[in-house]
Amino acid sequence: MCTSLTLTSNAQHHFLARTMDFGFQLEGKPVVIPRNYTWKHQKVEQKTKYGFIGTGRNLGEYFLADGVNENGFAVAELYFLNEAKYGDTEQENKVNLAPHEFIMWLLGQMKDISELRERITEVHLIEEAIPMLGFVPPLHFIVTDKTGETVVLESDSGEMLVKDNPVGVMTNSPDFDWHLKNLNNYLSLQPNNFTNKKIGNYEIKPFGQGAGTFGLPGGYTSPERFVRAAYLRALVDTGETVGEGINSVFKILDNVTIPKGVNIKNDGSIDFTQYRAVLDVTDLTYCFNPYESQEIFKITLNDTLLNEKQPLEFDYDSSFKMTDLSRR
Template sequence: MCTSLTLTSHAEHHFLARTMDFGFQLDGRPVVIPRNYEWKSQQGIQKTKYGFAGTGRNLEEYFLAEGVNEKGFAVAELYFPNEAKYNTTTQKEKVNLAPHEFIMWLLGQIGSISELRERITEINLVEEAIPMLGFIPPLHFIVTDKTGETVVLESDSGEMVVKSNPVGVMTNSPDLSWHLKNLNNYLNIQPTNFPAKKIDEYVIQPFGQGSGTFGLPGGYTSPERFARATFLRALTDTGETVEEGVNAIFKILNNVTIPKGVDIKDDGSSDYTQYRAALDVTELTYYFNPYESPEVFKLTLDETLLAKKEPTEFAYAATFKTTDLNTKNT
């Protein structure tokens, strides 16, 4: 189902991060889509103005779920079941796209949130299924840029709407406004312990450290992950360096990462976190962590990759590794 958040470190680096939770095996790889790349949408040929990096898979055309482009504009798409609404017909005066194609257009065409607000009316999302998979994904999108601003794109009425996101977190259904209102249920959450209280002559006090987090939800539903991620994002120390900021992001994501086998869908498949990603929109760097390994792989956009004629995929070794301290000490 996925959890996403934006974060600004003490080093004034802006990030977008996400977990990719899915039951169907995606088998994606880190990939760079170059600028001036022509790709085929279901309504015609599109061409990228900007190059970008993300994790994707070539299903007759590239399918990405998140990415950061060369202007520092970053997007992640997440499931929006029972809420997303798309148009059933094309509109001649607009760019007609299937929902899963929208992220390719955004990353290839838009350089900032201000430009996004100006151009969002150009788009008409049409009910078109993903080729080879045969279903129409219900999606909404979290967006940030080099300013650190965060917005959400939702189409609950058939038209895509840009919504300001004051907490920098997005999960799944219901819509953003519902999640924000739901945070009112967690006014008691705080990083410090509650003080002891006296009832008549009897003193009650916390059992130990962490009493301020009592009531913070721990399940994997969308509302629980939203509340948990919001609290952790607001209070986690992001460190002084870029590396400390990236480390802080993955520590937050640890709390919304779904292990394989604990969340079984109605069809029997396991909905789990297939990978996590952190996108540095300041240095145009993509960090990728697959489920099979704690290792984080790093990919930075550069002119060589951006100027290529075709996309560049990057293989990685998805294996769990350990460092043998006995060997290092001999």
């Protein structure tokens, strides 16, 4: 589970946003991976060309679920159950990566989507379990850059494919092309009420405001969240300032955020939104909101952070807070 979207605000800031929905407690923190940092994938050392920030965890090597680098190139990974296919063995003359290592490579090497299109054939994803989970996570990826262009990376054929994303939304299985076709089922959705109609001599009227959204799916399945996010993204008022734009993105995420207890997996674990993030790829700002709190924590990439010698993790207070206006 997870929902992701991109959005360009009236202030001409471009955002990548996501919910991180999972049944296993990931315990991720915002972390900066600096320039020229050496890490290993499949026992091969790799040095980051660019520094970046995202949410991740140190498992011997860092594993990030999303992030934006110093060029404004941003990516988020989402679960792709029963669809993702990876190689069984490594290939010569390829960058062999486990699926959970792919984001580290992308953010450390890519300047923009144009370069990604040219270099995607360098990569070969292989069946390699993530230590924390003990299995190979089936993943696909949403990617954007400062131009606002958005693509999806999927390996449903065994090879990594770059797919244009004209609606700026991605959820989970089925494959992305299926989700685009499914939008054809929702042509009637609109922000305005439907007009009155007559059946014989009897006039039928909307019960009230919102009649145009009748049929907008409200569940937490991947297809329902995709349709809901696509509708809201297409129509939301993004405001006039950067802050208003970020607030608008979080309002969309509110509609696909999964509370604890309402979505139980077959093994009894609770699938819920562990954190939400909005990445401003224009200002290189990472906004992080943990489940336990309404507070948003912000970190902006700068040369001091990018030139650190080692990754820098950011702790935060996730306790729920309220401002008491009755105190003077």
